[in-house]
Amino acid sequence: MRWYTKLILPIILIFVWEVLAILIGNEFILPRIESVIEVLFRPLANIFGQGSLVENSAVSVFRVLLGFFIGLLAAIPLGIFMGRSDALEEFVDPVIQVLRPIPPIAWLPLALAWFKIGLAGIIFIIFIGAFFPVLINTIDGVKRVSRTWIETACTFGAKEAQILSKVVVPAAMPDIWTGLRVGFGIAWMSVVAAEMLPGTSSGLGFLILFGLNIGQLQVTIAGMIVIGLIGLGIDYLMKRVEMRYFGWKGLEK
Amino acid sequence: MRLCVQHLTKEFTGTRGERVLALSDISLDIEPKEFICLLGPSGCGKTTLLRIIGGLEQATSGCIAINSHHVSGPDPMMAMIFQEYSLFPWRTIRDNIAFGLEIRNVQREEREEAVDTYLSLVGLTEFAESYPYELSGGMRQRVAVARALAINPGILLMDEPFGALDAQTRNMMQRELLDIWQKTKKTIIFVTHSVDEAVFLADRIVVLTPRPGTIREVIPIDLPRPRDRTSEDFLRIRRFVLSLIDETMATREDL
Numbered sequence: 226m227r228w229y230t231k232l233i234l235p236i237i238l239i240f241v242w243e244v245l246a247i248l249i250g251n252e253f254i255l256p257r258i259e260s261v262i263e264v265l266f267r268p269l270a271n272i273f274g275q276g277s278l279v280e281n282s283a284v285s286v287f288r289v290l291l292g293f294f295i296g297l298l299a300a301i302p303l304g305i306f307m308g309r310s311d312a313l314e315e316f317v318d319p320v321i322q323v324l325r326p327i328p329p330i331a332w333l334p335l336a337l338a339w340f341k342i343g344l345a346g347i348i349f350i351i352f353i354g355a356f357f358p359v360l361i362n363t364i365d366g367v368k369r370v371s372r373t374w375i376e377t378a379c380t381f382g383a384k385e386a387q388i389l390s391k392v393v394v395p396a397a398m399p400d401i402w403t404g405l406r407v408g409f410g411i412a413w414m415s416v417v418a419a420e421m422l423p424g425t426s427s428g429l430g431f432l433i434l435f436g437l438n439i440g441q442l443q444v445t446i447a448g449m450i451v452i453g454l455i456g457l458g459i460d461y462l463m464k465r466v467e468m469r470y471f472g473w474k475g476l477e478k
Numbered sequence: 479m480r481l482c483v484q485h486l487t488k489e490f491t492g493t494r495g496e497r498v499l500a501l502s503d504i505s506l507d508i509e510p511k512e513f514i515c516l517l518g519p520s521g522c523g524k525t526t527l528l529r530i531i532g533g534l535e536q537a538t539s540g541c542i543a544i545n546s547h548h549v550s551g552p553d554p555m556m557a558m559i560f561q562e563y564s565l566f567p568w569r570t571i572r573d574n575i576a577f578g579l580e581i582r583n584v585q586r587e588e589r590e591e592a593v594d595t596y597l598s599l600v601g602l603t604e605f606a607e608s609y610p611y612e613l614s615g616g617m618r619q620r621v622a623v624a625r626a627l628a629i630n631p632g633i634l635l636m637d638e639p640f641g642a643l644d645a646q647t648r649n650m651m652q653r654e655l656l657d658i659w660q661k662t663k664k665t666i667i668f669v670t671h672s673v674d675e676a677v678f679l680a681d682r683i684v685v686l687t688p689r690p691g692t693i694r695e696v697i698p699i700d701l702p703r704p705r706d707r708t709s710e711d712f713l714r715i716r717r718f719v720l721s722l723i724d725e726t727m728a729t730r731e732d733l
């Protein structure tokens with residue numbers, strides 16, 4: 226696919242949007258592109274006293290990173306041990322299978338009940354969002370490690386700690402990384418949703434809802450675009466790391 | 479390094495709970511620096527025997543001793559080369575060869591020195607910084623040999639290491655292995671189902687028969703090296719070993 230074919234559809238969509246906006250002629254339903262661009266091009270401007278786009282983005286990114294790191298710190302070690310031990314997996318798996326299909330947002334009421342309003346509740350939602358994809362992919366990755374690799378380490382006299390650090394973890398790393406990518410995507414969606422909680426007064430999720438509440442939809446749309454771009458950017462970075470460090474996975478055989 | 483296998487028996491429990499007698503009463507004495515081939519049709523327990531010697535599998539009964547000390551579990555005196563692909567794809571060739579030394583916490587300089595030695599022994603010095611996927615099958619098995627040799631074991635255990643290679647590469651690898659064996663003076667226990675390979679390599683061929691795996695015969699091969707596959711003596715011995723194996727297959731079919 227040539228690069229310019231990728232541009233055709235976005236250009237059509239933007240054109241249709243602009244035409245519709247002019248036809249509707251109501252900024253409270255569909256703002257014109259110019260008003261959205263005006264917001265986007267002044268990322269440091271204070272938006273109706275609620276901080277700038279950059280400030281609110283920074284708040285959201287900080288929250289998602291915090292929740293995401295707590296999530297992976299819990300999920301990766303648990304996943305490694307569950308992947309290594311059938312007994313542990315059998316013991317824990319039923320609980321995970323039951324909890325996994327519950328969307329992170331469904332934990333909102335509990336988050337409010339347990340943590341009141343504030344950072345902890347939001348972090349909890351992000352944690353839930355990141356935890357399961359990372360855990361599931363880690364377990365799968367560890368279980369798929371070739372038995373021959375592990376036995377090779379055994380014949381050299383490796384202890385369990387060495388088998389883990391020198392064989393299991395590096396071998397499972399591509400799968401774990403996939404889990405991190407998926408987990409981060411979900412965490413990012415979760416943070417935006419969690420920031421719409423009553424009582425939250427910062428972050429991109431807050432900002433887009435605030436745009437609606439004060440009848441400034443161009444703020445909402447600008448916020449949505451920033452949410453999309455940040456998600457895309459981080460996934461792109463993670464993909465680059467994957468190709469750089471885990472490229473061997475695709476090149477095997 | 480003298481390896482002694484005594485009355486070794488191995489019973490597996492199959493998937494339906496039935497018992498499979500894979501090895502029955504195997505006894506074998508292997509001299510230091512000897513090249514032994516374990517030969518037999520597939521399913522006769524060659525891999526199982528080698529894995530028990532290598533400490534990856536427990537015998538049901540019987541015992542293994544090196545220089546009269548009892549072996550249970552992987553022994554530092556032995557290194558294994560697997561039939562299937564066993565290199566670590568995320569490590570360079572250099573780091574693959576260093577693996578065993580890393581496990582033993584050997585210092586970096588000493589490790590690098592050993593790696594260089596064995597890289598050049600297997601003729602892969604220029605591939606030190608390559609990754610396994612950049613190498614051909616034959617080269618990969620040479621890396622596996624170098625990785626095993628790097629820990630300086632007395633005994634090399636090899637399970638059909640050239641089984642997946644084409645005939646030409648295979649013959650070349652056999653000659654190289656003999657070279658390495660003569661230079662390093664290791665004891666080698668080499669599993670194969672190829673009569674030709676066994677007659678070309680071995681000091682003694684241990685012929686195994688299936689169900690249960692037992693030693694049919696131990697055949698000393700006193701042909702001088704390098705051996706000529708087309709010589710009268712080579713063909714005679716080859717015919718003899720083949721007939722032994724055919725015989726065992728025939729008796730199995732009678733059952």
Ligand SMILES: Nc1ncnc2c1ncn2[C@@H]1O[C@H](COP(=O)(O)OP(=O)(O)O)[C@@H](O)[C@H]1O
Binds near residue numbers: 491520522525
């Ligand atoms: N882990 C196992 N569980 C059950 N049966 C096994 C197991 N490993 C090997 N066997 C059986 O033991 C016999 C010998 O197998 P193996 O040692 O792999 O033979 P070879 O290497 O000579 O082809 C076969 O009948 C095989 O099915």
Ligand SMILES: [Mg+2]
Binds near residue numbers: 525
């Ligand atoms: Mg086998």
